[in-house]
């Protein structure tokens with residue numbers, strides 16, 4: 001990649017029929033950072049992630065991912081680019097008919113790799129990275145706890161060593177302990193592998209503890225893109241509602257006093 005930015009969005013407008021979701025969004029995400037994407041329900045967060053993956057196209061504007069224009073590439077380039085993007089969407093989205101092992105191995109097999117010894121080695125490495133063992137690998141998704149589903153889905157998202165990881169509500173449905181474990185795991189893996197992360201999340205602890213910057217969508221526009229401490233100072237009704245309610249104040253107070 002020859003750009004300092006993992007994702008570049010320039011003047012994105014997205015409409016579904018008469019429904020305008022994005023109105024002139026420009027956002028450049030530096031490579032190697034963890035960015036949290038926040039906004040009210042229906043503000044177009046998931047659609048923005050889908051546009052980064054090339055699964056959806058904006059009505060106007062440019063999306064560049066890992067230095068390449070998304071709309072301009074042919075199907076083959078698009079598939080090649082997707083090999084550099086790891087994705088973990090809500091619910092983990094493991095294939096229920098495949099074991100954990102086969103779910104994690106799937107992107108390798110889809111690439112045409114048929115050396116089962118190599119596949120076994122790569123899957124075992126990723127299993128160990130996310131804290132799962134050989135016994136877990138033989139289980140079916142229905143036999144896993146919520147935290148294990150997320151770990152298995154993360155292992156699959158990382159199997160091709162992506163430069164960019166897109167996560168949609170990665171801790172939704174997890175209890176606080178499993179959620180904290182998942183956040184620690186993500187922090188360690190990010191430190192080790194240095195990928196860029198774009199993550200839709202409402203989880204205040206993730207925003208506080210993990211994200212380098214927060215991008216906030218409201219009224220179809222990007223109203224903030226800054227470290228959390230700066231976002232908290234912005235005077236906007238959505239920021240007031242989301243970041244300055246009782247619960248949020250308890251989570252963020254310690255941080256604000258640390259920064260004076």
Ligand SMILES: Nc1ncnc2c1ncn2[C@@H]1O[C@H](COP(=O)(O)OP(=O)(O)OP(=O)(O)O)[C@@H](O)[C@H]1O
Nearest residue numbers: 016019021039040041042043044045046047048200
């Ligand atoms: N393929 C589609 N066709 C029509 N409308 C769509 C389509 N995809 C998304 N939308 C609409 O676009 C808007 C934004 O959807 P999106 O899922 O991106 O929002 P979101 O911010 O991720 O919401 P949530 O936090 O509830 O998941 C919603 O009103 C949704 O109904």
